[in-house]
Amino acid sequence: MNNEQKLRNIFAEALQINIDLVVDDLTYNSIPEWDSIAHMTLIAEIDNAFDTMLDTDDVLDMSSFAKAKEILAKYDVQF
Amino acid sequence: MISFKRLAETDLEQVLEWRTSEHVTQYMYTDIEKNIANQKKWFQRISQDDTQYYWIIQYKEIPIGLISINQLDCHNKKATFAYYLGDLSYSLVAGRIHPYLYNFAFFELELNKLYAEVMEGNDGMMKMHQFYGFTHAATFKQHIYKYDRYHDVQYFELFASTWKENCKKFHRLTASFSMD
Numbered sequence: 548m549n550n551e552q553k554l555r556n557i558f559a560e561a562l563q564i565n566i567d568l569v570v571d572d573l574t575y576n577s578i579p580e581w582d583s584i585a586h587m588t589l590i591a592e593i594d595n596a597f598d599t600m601l602d603t604d605d606v607l608d609m610s611s612f613a614k615a616k617e618i619l620a621k622y623d624v625q626f
Numbered sequence: 627m628i629s630f631k632r633l634a635e636t637d638l639e640q641v642l643e644w645r646t647s648e649h650v651t652q653y654m655y656t657d658i659e660k661n662i663a664n665q666k667k668w669f670q671r672i673s674q675d676d677t678q679y680y681w682i683i684q685y686k687e688i689p690i691g692l693i694s695i696n697q698l699d700c701h702n703k704k705a706t707f708a709y710y711l712g713d714l715s716y717s718l719v720a721g722r723i724h725p726y727l728y729n730f731a732f733f734e735l736e737l738n739k740l741y742a743e744v745m746e747g748n749d750g751m752m753k754m755h756q757f758y759g760f761t762h763a764a765t766f767k768q769h770i771y772k773y774d775r776y777h778d779v780q781y782f783e784l785f786a787s788t789w790k791e792n793c794k795k796f797h798r799l800t801a802s803f804s805m806d
Contacts, residue, residue: 582750583721584754586720587721587754594795600795606719607716609718
């Protein structure tokens with residue numbers, strides 16, 4: 548499984564949505580499942596899976612699936 | 627960067643604005659009037675009370691919410707706390723704020739237990755407590771009368787041992803909480 552698939556699985560599980568909904572333009576608050584509480588779970592799952600500890604600026608900035616990949620690239624996660 | 631500034635009289639208008647907004651007041655036990663004179667009286671009361679402390683939550687020095695420790699009991703080493711985000715445009719970081727308070731409570735104040743009451747319907751807050759290691763200890767049936775009916779209240783508690791042993795990855799989220 549590559550990192551993109553891994554991240555898509557994390558989004559699907561954290562937000563409890565079908566993986567088909569996890570596309571680049573999936574954005575925060577665009578679906579009821581992605582609220583501030585789900586975002587907390589999402590960040591924790593990302594930190595666990597990629598062994599990161601995201602900075603608060605990045606937590607605030609991670610408002611779409613595409614943005615998540617961009618941010619994780621800063622932490623040396625390759626996509 | 628998240629920081630915490632001790633609540634000052636100059637913050638009261640902002641806090642009153644937040645406290646009377648629908649997204650904050652809906653899960654509070656009481657609704658308050660938008661009355662700055664009453665807000666100042668409340669501030670005078672809490673300023674002389676060494677069992678409760680309030681801080682403005684700041685993100686890059688922008689005020690975004692309020693957090694407090696209440697019913698601080700130094701003999702039994704326990705306290706409760708409250709929190710709300712006033713500015714919802716920062717809701718993405720809502721889940722990152724609590725660990726700062728827990729680290730302060732357990733490592734600096736050396737409390738043994740934090741406890742929290744959550745009014746029914748506030749499912750997000752319940753999930754957040756459980757995410758950070760709180761256990762559900764009790765249900766207080768028909769505990770609050772608001773909006774013309776009784777509401778149940780869920781009681782959660784978090785022990786220092788749980789936080790220290792099971793939540794290590796959050797220990798780096800520390801900040802200064804002035805009590806002066």
